[in-house]
Amino acid sequence: MRIAVTGSIATDHLMNFPGRFTEQLLADRLDHVSLSFLVDDLLVRRGGVAANVAYGLGCLGLNPLLVGAVGSDFEEYGQLLEKHGVDTGGVRVSAERQTARFLCLTDRDNNQIAAFYAGAMTEAREIDLRSVIGDGTRPDLLLVCANDPEAMARHTRQARELGIPFAADPSQQLARLTGPQASALIDGAEWLFTNEYEAALLAERTGRSPQDILGRVGAWVTTLGERGVRVARQGRPELLVPAVPRSHVTDPTGAGDGFRAGFLAAVARGLSLTDAARIGCAVASCVLDSAGPQGYTPDGALLRHSVRQTYGREAAARLAPVLGGEA
Template identity: 65%
Template structure:
């Protein structure tokens, strides 16, 4: 399966706060917040949702096409992605703006406060998905957080071209209008949210849970430490637990890694439950490292995790596919 991953490409500036955010917030002063947090560390890492997902897919052997906008400072990052199996031939390079920046502070409870500077991402709407499809015929387009106009355009183009698409609005739900959310979701083969985003999506779209399921093929909701739930119209929900006892170093990119594992498994024709299990195992790799692309995919270790947590059958299904070109 040839997957195009559209969305943000960014540099992550990750900071660690040794206390708890909630201890610094006064309930009767929330209308006048003015805080500065002294952090213990700063790490600058490669990131962006689309780049993170493409990195994971590349590590699993799928050779994904990365589709997003960057600045002239992208050269070193591009080499890194190519070395990890990502096709960057459809990345748009801006002459006006630098690559986007994600600035995130994490407290000891793994709560996060973040800011995102769009930079070159604001030009992502200039990318024509038809040209991408002409260069390398696509089987699936993943529309992940990006400039809102670009997200809508790429979704509409996928429909026009008759290409299956996956909707992953996640962090951009706060910026999207109800009409935009409805446009992005309707007709999606796959819809990805976390638990909070699932409620926000329903509120933005003005739809019930069932009305969302009427419009998508499969709705995948990640539940943090509780794992993942998979919903389909007129089908019982599938639930898969997370990998237990993982030392949490940094949650940044955990959901992106899940998507990589899940989409890789479904592209191999594996059952939804197995896809969720691989997604959870990939998430555990990222959670145990600092930085969303700092982990290494070692098939034997990944299979050992799946075997220990989910059993011999799950590992057997994945063993035949893992590490082979899609």
């Protein structure tokens, strides 16, 4: 199964605040917030939603096509992605702008405050899927991740026109989308990915009930943090899969992207939704244990151990072909 991933490609600037954001917010002063946080460290890592998902898919043995826009500073980053099995043939290099920047501050409770500078990502709207998807590289699934809003709309529209099944992952861009824009991105999606907060925001933004949204997509996959993941399909019982337990989290950035990579890698190999969710949770656990969204390597032995400890030996044996090696 060939998967193309469209969306943001960025450099992440990750900082940790040793306190709690909630302790700095005054209930009677929320209309005039002016805060500065003294942080303990700064890590600069490669990121961007589409690049993170593509990296995970590549590490799991697929050869995903990455589609997005970057600056002239992307050369080293691109080489690393290609080393991990990512096809960067769909990446547009801007002659004027730098690669996007993601700045994220995480507190001791793993709450995050972030800002995103689009940079070259604004040129993603100029990418025509027909020009990067040839007869020999036509994908079986197009994942539309957070990106320049016009690019997200164009790529979704072109997927419909080309008859390519698509998955919708609007995530961080829900804050920028109008109701009609959000509706246009998800209607007819084979898969819809959100976290729990984004699920509520999507319903509010579109003015639709969860049941109405569910009726417009093939399946709705909602990550629930430490509670795992919920997979819903119209007319069928909800599927709830627990997360891989963790006693320590190094950095939560990119865990959702790791989940999507693991989930879609399992789907590409024809596994059940339960097994796909389990692999997604196992990969997300690897991300949580690393600094930055691409600071991990989904080692087969580690993944098998996580699956065996959380879901049992039978599950580990069944999933070994995807996880690598023998259970």
